Amino acid sequence: MSATTVTAPATPAPPSALNASRTTATAARVLRQLRHDPRTIALMLLVPCLMLTLLRYVFDGSPRTFDSIGASLLGIFPLITMFLVTSIATLRERTSGTLERLLAMPLGKGDVIAGYALAFGTLAIIQSALATGLALWLLGLDVTGSPWLLLLVALLDALLGTALGLFVSAFAASEFQAVQFMPAVLFPQLLLCGLFTPRDNMHPVLEAISNVLPMSYAVDGMNEVLKHTDMTANFLRDTLIVAGCALLVLTLGAATLRRRTA
Secondary structure: OOOOOOOOOOOOOOOOOOOHHHHHHHHHHHHHHHHOHHHHHHHHHOOHHHHHHHHHOOOOOOOOHHHHHHHHHHHHHHHHHHHHHHHHHHHHHOOOOOHHHHHHOOOOOOHHHHHHHHHHHHHHHHHHHHHHHHHHHHOOOOOOOOHHHHHHHHHHHHHHHHHHHHHHHHOOOHHHHHHHHHHHHHHHHHOOOOOOHHHOOHHHHHHHHOOOOOHHHHHEEEEEEHHHOOOOOHHHHHHHHHHHHHHHHHHHHHHHOOOOOO
16 A cells, blocks of 8 residues: 655745735734734833933933934934834734744745834824924924925934834844844944944044944935035935835844744
8 A cells, every 4th residue: 555645735925015004904913903002102202202312311401412412312212112112012012922923924035024114104294293392393493404404314213213122023032132232233323323422533444334334324325414404415425325225124023034033
């Protein structure tokens, strides 16, 4: 009697091309989950505003100092908060098995990453608008350029933080490890971005390193709006670099997205 070999049907490969309906469905699901987590929403939307308010009154006797530092931090605060929230929220989806179930469906990796980026990007728009409006119209931040350009840089910084958070969540096994990535990924950029001293005053090695870090161009872009009335070539270069870095990190995030079980 010959043995009969039963071959399990092969699992169809998920589609590789981005699909608008799949992406928006993923984003809508993430937003529905976040709606039931008011602490996360408060962290994303209110903490940058509270930090800017605190900074304003720290320099209450020196408004010019607030003007020079506040514009830079208007981009840095959203980047940090979006990095922290996105990395933890995405890791929670990984460890709970949600991403595992999504990847078993006819859903491409690009759709998953783009959906998460769209969901958190929507909150980043709200966050950036709140922080920019508060800084300009309530805290008296004085900038020479257009407030819309300031908002654009703040939004790109928040999207960069979202992209970095999605990327590093692939390398963390717990929420504690995700938090540990913040000093490793963001703190060196914070020290080298030119916030504390001009980058050309640094040691040549550190200046060279700062030239390849995206936060440096985020700060440079804010400073361009602070000093110039019109959009400059340097501003355009800085914003394109920040946007390009965010897109590159999202692409790397899609490449590292994989099933955790066989």
